[in-house]
Amino acid sequence: MRTTGGTTAEKPDAPSGETPGGAPAGAPGDASDDDRLPSPRLAFGSRTWQEIAHLLANLPVSIFGFVYVVTMVSTGSALAVTVVGLPLLAGGLLGARQLGKLERARARSLLGLRIDEPSPLPVRRTGFFGWLWSSLKDPVGWRTVLYDLIRLPWGVLTFTVTLTSLFVLWPVLPFIARGLTNVDRAMVRGLLSPSDELERRIAELESDRGVVVDTAAADLRRIERDLHDGAQARLVNLAMGLGLAKEKLLEGQADETVAAMVDEAHGEVKLALQELRDLARGIHPAVLTDRGLDAALSSVATRCTVPVKVTADLPSRPAAAIEGIAYFTVSELLQNVSKHSGARSASVDVWRTDQRLLIQVQDDGRGGARLDGGTGMAGLADRLGAVDGLFVIDSPPGGPTTVTAELPWRDRQDDPAH
CATH class of the missing domain: 1.10.287 (Helix Hairpins)
Known part of the structure; x- marks a missing residue:
């Protein structure tokens, strides 16, 4: 009932089957719209489409990888008795490494899988045969070979299932794609990622040994x-x-x-x-053997062309090998101060923090020191890196220069030489 101009009027009843607004029951304006089921044709998100694209690309990618590794392994093995067989196989394993790198990139872009790159082959300076041996026993290359061998049947399966589902099993395709790509993720993690920290450490130790x-x-x-x-x-x-x-x-x-x-x-x-x-x-200076690092550094400081202040705060003596590396590091750095820095003064500080021996050499010279500057800095960095040490240069143009070296601490009584 409504009132207009003081007159009361009756609103006609809605016909049977219609809503008060005149729309048929069940029309879009009906309040029951929110309770209706969604369309069976699902609207896929971007992640689902990326997974579908990855599954469809599996077939051509797996065919290429399978053909490559079969050709490489069979040719290299057949020619192993000749002079070119093993180098060919080693080169093929390096190529397999690159295939693995491409697969990891594809997994990152389409599957959102973030994994670290395996350690590179250790850099050897022993010539051709050192490179050949390192390449032939490369575990990363061989795991990539295994990955490409088992991927061909999997690529055929995933391509067929995904293509069929696009036309026949559309409503459940997202679930199928997720299940298949989870297997892909497991394969990439298991065969193309670094196996564990031990592998990385072995590669570092082999490089350091060289x-x-x-x-x-x-x-x-x-x-x-x-x-x-x-x-x-x-x-x-x-x-x-x-x-x-x-x-x-x-x-x-x-x-x-x-x-x-x-x-x-x-x-x-x-x-x-x-x-x-x-x-x-x-x-190996006698003063280092007889009196320790403090006296040896004070001795080497007297040969520097600029005044050097030496401060050593060591409650005990480290192992002889660590002591020797520390001495020669400071000796080389002070020689650089004398020859290249143009400094008026320098300082050497040595102290122990937890299980590390820290060395800091500073000068007020012209700065500009670099690892690749031809002053022996790269050699010092390599020598410290070989024993799990660190070597850091802070030398802006105009100075000052601060070189910090860090070595692992080993007690002298634990040294087998004593």
């Missing part, structure tokens, strides 16, 4: 060169001079010439002894 071997070989060559060009040459000259002096004495020519020759030989002896002392100090 660095240690190369550094030791370089040190031996340096010692040989120093002996040949230094003390050995002086001792040869000394022997020749003394021989001539002896002949003149036997001839009765004991004059000022013989005295001068003997005096020159005496000078050569002193220089040869000094060079031998320096060489021995370069191998």
Whole structure:
């Protein structure tokens, strides 16, 4: 009932089967709209379409990978008795690594799967045969080969099921796609991701072992060169001079010439002894063995061309190997200060924090020091890295320069050498 202009009027009843608004029962305006079932043709989200695209791409990708690895393995194995077989197989494994990298990228973009890249092959400096051996026993390459071999039947299955579901099983296709791609994710995690931290650590240790071997070989060559060009040459000259002096004495020519020759030989002896002392100090200084790192660093600081303040806060002595690396690191850094920095002063601080030995060398020079600057910094970084150490340079143009080195601490009483 409604009132208009003071008159009361009756609203006609709605016909049977209609709503008060005149619409048929069940029409879009009916309040029961919210209770109706959605359309059976589902609206897929972007993730579902990405999974479908991944499953449809499985077939061409798996065919390519299968053909590649079968051709590579069969050809390399068949030619293994020749000179090109093993290098071909090694190159094929490197190519398999790249296929694995592409598969990981495809899984990241279409499946949202985030996994770390496996460790690269360790860099070896032992020439062709070192590279060949590292490549042939590469576990990442061989796992990728296995992945590509088992993917062909799986690629055929996923392509067929997904394509059929697009036309026949549309309502449940998202669930099918999710189930199939979960298997894909498991395959990628199991065969294309780093197996565990042990594999990464083994690769690092193999690389570090190569660095240690190369550094030791370089040190031996340096010692040989120093002996040949230094003390050995002086001792040869000394022997020749003394021989001539002896002949003149036997001839009765004991004059000022013989005295001068003997005096020159005496000078050569002193220089040869000094060079031998320096060489021995370069191998392992006696002061380091006898008195420890504090005294040895103070000694090396006196040979620097700028004043150096040394501060060592060590409650005990570390293992001899760690002590030696710390000494030679500081020695090399102070040589760089003398030769390249243009500094007026420098400082060396050594201390222990938990199970780490920290070294910091600072100077107020011109700065600009870099690992690739040709001043031996890269060699120091390699030497520290070989024992799980760290090496950090902070050297802006104009200075100052701060070099921080960190070494693992091992107690001296635990050192097998003591």
